[in-house]
Amino acid sequence: MLDKRYDPKKVEQGKYDFWKSKGYFTAGDKTKNPFSMVIPPPNVTGKLHLGHAWNTTVQDITARYKKLKGYDVLWLPGMDHAGIATQAKVEEKLRKEGISRYDLGREKFLEKAWEWKHEYAKNIHEQWAKMGLMLDYTRERFTLDENLSRAVRHVFKTLYDKGLIYRGERIINYDPELKTALSNIEVEYFDDPGKFYYFKYPIVGSKEYLTVATTRPETMFGDVAVFVNPNDKRYKHLIGQKAINPANEEELPIMADEYVDIEFGTGAMKCTPAHDPNDFALSEKYHLARPKCMDLDAKMSDICGKYKGMDRYECREALVKQIEKDGRLIKIEDIVHQVGHSERSHTVVEPMLLKQWFVKMRPLADQALEKSSVNFVPTRFNHTFRQWMENVDDWCISRQLWWGHRIPAYYNKQTGEILVSEEEITDPNYVQDEDVLDTWFSSALWPFATLGWPEETPDFKRYFPNSLLVTAYDIIFFWVSRMIFDSLEFTKESPFKDCLIHGLIRDSKGRKMSKSLGNGIDPIDVIDKYGVDALRYFLTTGSAPGQDIRYIDEKVAASSNYLNKIWNSVRYVLESLGESYKPVDYKFNELAPVEKHILIRLNETIKAVDGYMNKYEYSMASNYLYNFVYDDFCSNYLEMSKVTLQGENEEYKNIVRTILIEIVRSIILMIYPFAPFIAEELYQALPEHKESIMIETYPEAKKYQDDVSEVELLMKMIGELRNYKVTNKLAPNYALKLVVESENQPFDEFETYLKRFTFAKEIVFTSKHYDKGMKYAYGKMTLYIEDEISKEELEEKRARDIAFLESEIKRCEGMLNNPNFVARAPKEKVELEQKKLEEFKKRLSDLK
């Protein structure tokens, strides 16, 4: 017996462990077709947030739905070592203990990092369990597992041998706090307030000077030239001359290149090849030197004279003061400009000239553009992906960290020769590269490396390519695109068939959830308050694909109320079964119209829901189910069925009970992917059930058909009579006297239902023309309310109805008189409109 109230805590109790222990999460049934997904591996840096909850719920809904549809579902779990993020956290923890990673050394530090990993992996497992995710833990992976590491080395070596990985000195984004290189996409640009400094650069052998403006005076020690535009009339005569660098009194050649924008600043630009990518390009073009004025701590280097060792910002201030003292400062302008910040440490990144490892992107990107068959949902994200691929730069993959996959490159101590090897080289003449690889280098192999690749394992053969990948749009560049090009390069196939993209979750005001704003919401708190099913339902319904959603507490509460509604309707059905209940075989054609009607609606609903589930349109699917549950089932049929259940016809009672069970069973199965815990609880309470809902099959739509328009008329009449009472300030149970004029006698129970729902004291059925009281014309039938109704009221109602019908008739006629419509529209649509027109015309003539 179910409790009177739906209690999420009680319902959730024990179910996850039960499912897991039964092995329902484990894939491998070879008699079925495979459906495979890999989880986007969360970072082992902290606890999961609402974004993870959303992402994993979408996958879990898919997995549970597909399982019920008869697939062998593999949903592979795992976690990401998250190089920079984790190392930063571990270092922060050590700092609080007063130690740095250098105090510990590489090996000891890595031990600490592994400790951290184990601790946080435990948290993540607990959260996955709370969310109810049907993950196949027998296949769980971690990006630093030996088999994944082997895949990483294999990929590195193969790309290196093909010339697609190279080591070179280029301008990269450097994070001075974490002391590592970053890739371009790990840099976030913000509008920062800054200053634009205008300095005098005296011309050698002349009294003239050139005004050069810069936002970064501290890099002046690395200047090698001043550039102007060759077409700039102001400076034409200076090209080829020399200017004095006011920072260090060195002579700089004045050179010309089209790159310089005449309009911007003073039209004269200082060139610092080692600290600016554009200047670096100029230095390549003109073979200029590339002096570095900063070291790896972002402190000023040897070439900076008295500023050596100074912090970059302190140097800026001091240098400007010095130049001002020298009388060479013209002005300082306040500006707002875009400044790059490290995605992880949030410090201002420093473009630096460093020797790093790169993936040569052009050939890989072109291949991806040409051969990718990934089907993005919604499709517009395909453009996002393609656009990025078309403009991608080479990918800097080396990181000056310890936590990660060590670069499998070895250098000959004498010759400096590079040896790349998948196996460890123990030859004492060789020393391994100190750096590790970008985390995303290994994540990019996730869909196939987790299945055993590069070995042709049975899992790899069966579950690759994956059926689906689900992720938020913010990591299409970081992850999705890289999986696609690596997969095409190494497996010759796209990594997954479909890629379902969802949005980001925001707070109730639409702001991003962030630690600094303190507006983050812990999924666990939500679960404690409303239950995990309500959270899951909230996250995956009521929004459009690819859109962001806001967390709104009231909506989770509403979800919980909906589940409570289902709970209570099921409880009622179960309680109304009685001792003697036995399911019976019934023939649809022999049922009463009310039963036919609800079964037709049920099957329409199943068809719609199943269709949308299949397209990953969970919002639409849930919407159809919701309307069915509230309107068709709870408000209408459930109430109507009480007439039979409280009546004397024992035989038909059992048919109604059978149908009620069939309906709630279908509802439970359809709500199950969204809300598995309550669904399992309700399912177990059904008179006939398997060991678990997880091994059930999804309801199948039956093709029932019949004319049930009388049932619809009945409902319409009930609605109008209720409305009539409210607008006339009559009590809901006020007993009206009704007359129903009808050509044919409506179905047997028509009167009973009408009476029960409207408290009518008397209903007269007649086939003769009648005309008294308030009139509601439905074409087939006309309803009259015989009561103390004023003339004006009647006239008003009549005028309203006539106006409505006339406008509808006009609409129908407009359509039907259009040869294009009749010729092109679907036949059913045309017929439907003809039918409607006929009915409207009849009703209008009834009124007049």
Add this chain to the structure above:
RNA sequence: GGAUGUUUAGCUCAGUUGGGAGAGCAUCGCCUUUACACGGCGGGGGUCAGGGGUUCGAGCCCCUUAACAUCCACCA
């Protein structure tokens, strides 16, 4: 500068090849009716951002304007 998205009821949002504008919350009225007061029944509230076009018919398709948001690329 380029791209994408958003603009629909007081608020938050749905709206499936173009074919009678919806939900939740809020609000108002009635109802302690034996599944559910985490409820029932009913109501009010929208020129679907503005303009133009295609069409018999546009929230939906095309063009355009505006506001907001996001992403990419950026000038020292």
